[in-house]
Amino acid sequence: MSGSVTLREGRPSPTFDYIVVGAGSAGCVVANRLSEDARTRVLLIEAGPKDRSINFRVPLLVVNLLKNPDVTWPLVTEPQRALNDRTQLWTRGRVLGGSSSINGNVYVRGDPWVFDSWAGMGAPGWGWDDMMPYFKKMETYVSGGDDAYRGRKGPIGAVKLDRFDELADGFVAASGEAGHRIVDDYNDGSYEGTAYLQYSTKRGFRSSTSWSYLRPVRNRRNLEVWTDTEVARVIVENGVAVGIECRRNGVTTRVDASAEIILSAGPVMSPKLLELSGFGNPDILAAQGVEVQRNMPGVGENLQDHPNTRLTFECAKPITINDVLQNPVVRVKQGLKFLMFGKGLLSICSATAHTVMYSRPDETSPDLKIQLQPFSGRDRYARRPQDGLDPHSGFTVGVMGLKPKSRGSVHIGSPDPYAYPKIDPAYLEHPDDARVLLQGIKAVRAVAAQPSMRPLIVKETRPGAATVTDEEIMAYIRETTQTTWHIVGSCRMGTDDDAVVAPDLRVHGVRNLRVVDSSVFPTIPSSNTNAPTIALAEKASDMILAERKAGASRRGDTTGRRPVGPGETMRIAS
Ligand SMILES: Cc1cc2nc3c(=O)[nH]c(=O)nc-3n(C[C@H](O)[C@H](O)[C@H](O)COP(=O)(O)OP(=O)(O)OC[C@H]3O[C@@H](n4cnc5c(N)ncnc54)[C@H](O)[C@@H]3O)c2cc1C
Secondary structure, three states: OOOOOOOOOOOOOOEEEEEEEOOOOOHHHHHHHHOOOOOOOEEEEOOOOOOOOHHHOOHHHHHHOOOOOOOEEEEEOOOEHHHOOEOOEEEEEOOOOHHHHOOOOEOOOOOHHHHHHHHHHOOOOOOHHHHHHHHHHHEEEOOOOOOOOOOEOOOEEEEEOOOOOHHHHHHHHHHHHOOOOEOOOHHHOOOOEEEEOEEOEEOOEEOOHHHHHHHHHOOOOOEEEEOOEEEEEEEEEOOEEEEEEEEEOOEEEEEEEEEEEEEOOHHHHHHHHHHHOOEEOHHHHHHOOOOOOEEOOOOOOOEEOOOEEEEEEEEOOOOOHHHHHHOHHHHHHHHHHHHHHOOOHHHOOOOOEEEEEOOOOOOOOOOEEEEEEOOOEOOOOOOOHHHOEOOOOEEEEEEEEOOOOOOEEEEOOOOOOOOOOEEEOOOOOOHHHHHHHHHHHHHHHHHHOOOOOHHHEEEEEEOOOOOOOHHHHHHHHHHHOEOOOOOEOOOOEOOOOOOOEOOOOEEOOOEOEEEOOHHHOOOOOOOOOHHHHHHHHHHHHHHHHHHHHHOOOOOOOOOOOOOOOOOOOOOOOO
């Protein structure tokens, strides 16, 4: 491979049973579960730093993180043809907890129909009923619900924003007035309708996977966590993944795994790592001088995200996050509410209520969601005055297409293993995707016109009353559509020639290599992707452990290396 890294000579390569690459929503779960048995040595490698700051704990303080390159990957897409050639910022977490440390905390398992549809796409075993034990295992839900569907003892805190504030109450009531059904717990399978959102928080604080899965087990001697360490590629010998190359403290080194390498680097970086390791479309690999291990044209394809546009409104009352960030009196009031009760506007950072619906009656499942966000600004990243937050009280109703038909790709564009890949999500290239957003904008206006919302609105500020015809609204959609950060699909599971991993998440055609993260979903599990990713990682961990128990994934003697024993000092390149 041209541009390949040089291994530092004369250093022993430490050996683990499992190496997990990426400490994000999925990776932290896998590292926790695989290291439950003290005899199993696990290394978790994260490119970013530790999540030490208070910004990772108090949900609203995410405003200080979203554009912070110290803890995010500031990825930028290719110009989007159907979005007037605009590029898109694709922020992802680059820190312990990954994107779960910087996300909006909105807690939605998804649409049972979508999970059940995967069996027909060659991915059996991941249906709604298959996932249910893991949805329960991962959570402690404190807002009632049915024990048949809700977990009470899991690591992730989950709470419903029931009757959260005047704005959310107005939105829920107005949605009812507009004809939508009101749902109590959309996570029990009754997905369609209007509901107060559930949040992945505990007593108001963010429940990232770092905080929920890693921190409680940080004293395990058999679990090592390397931060500020970026993996460059997987080392494959004779069709077996035996180790990884990584850069740590400026030095490139090799680490071996006697059982498996698990890629949990997320939907942008996992396909990149596969391509750098020789798995992908031979033309793309050859263009960057990467030696082909296996012809896999599906790697990096099938990339999907929910397209997202929005309407903003000037609010008639100082009850929004705009006020918290710009009005000292509101800030103190909300600060006290958070400190005393773990509630209020500091305990959230995105939406508070949503309505899941059909854009047209002949859809097989809901394909449209609108959601209330108690802040407003020029775009989705406008969370602080300096980023374009509106100076007045304001709120947003976001519109997202839940079942996008456009498919994009992510591929290496350089032989440099640390360069960002080329990302082309192909937003709105399928005409149905823009049509769904058009229906969404109309649905928001219908809700905003209801008696329960009208007293809260001074005026619609974006697109505004002058944007009326379908053509005008379509033009607005093309100028404003952004990411929902719900990126999946680039290492799709399945059994056809383009599938990247099998339903057991093993990479096709190579031993001891799996992908466990949101890249393996064949389609977006509808709505938000954090909870499905964590549940996927719980299920994958169970599968790996069961195989280990059965002796199926044993490969320890093929490298001839002895695992580092308990109590031995591990020497790491530094
Ligand atoms: C800003 C934002 C808001 C969101 N809001 C919500 C929400 O409200 N609700 C919801 O459900 N979902 C939300 N999501 C989506 C959700 O958080 C993600 O779908 C989910 O976190 C994906 O998990 P993952 O494990 O696949 O990837 P990630 O959590 O992104 O983890 C990947 C990890 O791998 C690391 N990594 C990558 N490459 C390497 C390498 N070469 N070497 C070492 N480490 C590497 C990364 O630094 C990262 O820590 C949001 C996402 C973002 C970015």
